[in-house]
Amino acid sequence: MDPSTSVPFYPVVEFGPAMRGLAIGAVGIVHVFLAQFAIGGGMLLTYLQWRAGRGDDLARRFIGSFFKYLVLVSFVAGALTGVAMWLMTIQVGPRTIGLMVDEFHWVWATEWVCFFVEVVAGYTFLRVGDRLSDALRLRLLALYTGAAIASLFWINGILAWQLTPGDWVRTHDLWAGFWNPSFWPSLGYRLAVAATLAALAAILVVGTLELPRADRHRLVSVIARLMLPMLAMPVFGLWFMAVIPDDSRRWLTGGSVAMSMFLGIAAGATLLIGAYALVGLVWKHLYASGATAALLLALAFAATAAGEFVREGARKPYTVRGVLYSNAIAPDEVARLRRVGSVADDPYPLRDAARYPNPQLALGARVYRAQCSACHTLAGANALVELMGGWGLEQQRLNVAQLQRTKGFMPPFAGTAAEVEALVQLVRWEHGDALERAWPASDDPAALARIQAWLDEAGPFAAGAVAP
Amino acid sequence: MSTPYVALLVVTFALHALLIGFVLAGTAYVAIRGLRGGDDPLAAASRDWLPFALGAAITAGVAPLLFVQVLYQPRFYTANLLLFVRWLAIVPALIVGFYALYLGKSARAAAWSARARAAVATLALACFVFVAWSWIEDHALAMQRDPATWAAHYGRGALRHRDPTIAPRLAMWLGVAAAVWPLGMLYAAPGVAPRRLAAIALGGLAVAALGAALAAGATDARSVIDVAAARGWLYGLAAATAALALAWGAVALGRAPARGAIAAATVALALTLAGAREAMRAAAIDPRLATRVEHAQGLPLFVAALALGGAAIGWCLVIARRATRG
């Protein structure tokens, strides 16, 4: 048998002072922004081409100038940040992406076909678009847009499944997972965002054109219509909030200051853009300069970033709700790991083993790597040393042993009492100016017994979960 | 159980290899032509098509990327993770290379000196060769027989995997590239310098054969790659290579290129090469694959999408063709 397959133990990577979630977040935000721009761009161009076919010459001229940007930005950076997403997801959560691939590879393969069509249709338009009749141009752009929307459609099902896997958890039926509770609100929301981003970018491009002011104004008014779907965003947003799990919702709306703040930023920025776009541009027919559009785009980027944070954050402590914790441990494995230890089977050594004055601290470092490093660093972002270094010894032991009670968005501790103690000792050692001093291993059987009792009392389940 | 996955991996990887071949050798031709201080219609046609070819090559690469994750998940992920930032570096390299191709094609660059344009092409080439090297290195690391190698790699904090097969394997792929790009030129620049194209293709085949032989010789027991397991595919590969060499040989001797025959032999070369490549590691297929994905649903969806998508792509090609003729 292939020895690499016995237990999915992967080497854990660390991004210096940034936690792993930040690394994937950074790539994800850029990619989502660009990909949604590509979809909205298709919608806008199809609309403008439809107008061109009915004699709107200005729209026709604009299509050519805008399409260049669309290709340069979305085909190049969009496609490549997409590849970057794959590679980055593997880095931060191989077990999660592995599970997603195992379950959904045919959906993903379908998405790939859609993406291929999008690229070929887009490129055909770029190369021969100006030699085609209006009717063919319209069909080609509609194909491009349809394929782009279809890619979003398929990928959206997979991403929404992570947060609300719905009946899939019981039946493991692909379609139960795909048509999950947050499928439609996420799709609707993302489509509205896509249209808005493209409209803003297009207004930015209008500002660069050598056109009489009146023509530019007219173009802006036409383009701004694409922002009308923003009206539906509150509906999709509230719908989304209504279908996500209770604890996720509570966390977003006050349970975590950071999350509530991100949610506020996303909602506030969207509201500002929406107000300006709908009242100013659509209703009052005001003109928007390139500078204004750039400002609004920056706001939209902030909203996208905050929105992605909320989406990622709402899943905690899971990467796939109820199926896999953020630290790549499955809920039904916790009980066993509490007996045998979380790192007993981990074949990967420490890179800095020589640093630790005793084996207990080295064990603590391995436990930290396996169970905490997905969301914490020791001394960088969300640092354990800062969060708990100053606590009393018993407080540290209790709160780590009952991790899911300490904060409901953390998974239960999945190791032995000795591992809790090793982790606590590691944090204490890193916290003090004690780094230089010899550090005796702690071996108080009474303390271990207390930790064990705390572990047992909280049980091996997540805060919101019911024992199966 | 794994048959549809292996088949799709072979076919989509062959497509990836053809397009990547065009990109690698096309960029190299533009760079070398420019460094020698000149320009010609082959370089011009390459410049024109390279950005699209790269976009298509990357898109084509996404499919094998998916099927590799289905078939060899633990190995592939482990190698990715061990190479870490050195592996992630292929993304910025691709972005730089991609924009360099666009820049090389732009009206602005047309006004630059030949040297400056050659420098841009050389930068793109360096990026692509780096990416090719990275894929080969990743593959070699993923195929290690003893997991202790991985643990040791991790413990050292090493970012690179050194392996005697990498350099000859890269030479092989560059040779394949030189054998593929001339076919593209027969379509993108019909009638231009056929004998030069033939010389490049034949030279490429020779380099590829040499590289493959050296790589096979360097493959040792530390890897699960089993050259003998691919015997059937290797016969096919030899036949495709011979056919391609004959077809280009005729061109070298002054005959008009038989485009259809050359295209068929080139595609056969890519398919048999991809097939041989998979056969060599089939023995290492994750034995849990059956239990891991046997319940996976959605194949009919994919088949339907493939049919519709294929039709849509075909339609695009038809209207593009009509427009360029008319």
Ligand code: HEM
């Ligand atoms: C300029 C860009 C690229 C070049 C020159 C390139 C070159 C190569 C080469 C030479 C191999 C063969 C490795 C071997 O047999 O040892 C390969 C394999 C592969 N490439 Fe690419 N590639 C490029 C971009 C990409 C991208 C962007 C993707 C993904 C979207 C991709 C996906 C793959 C996959 C999945 C394999 C097979 C890996 C395996 O079987 O283990 N490639 N590539």
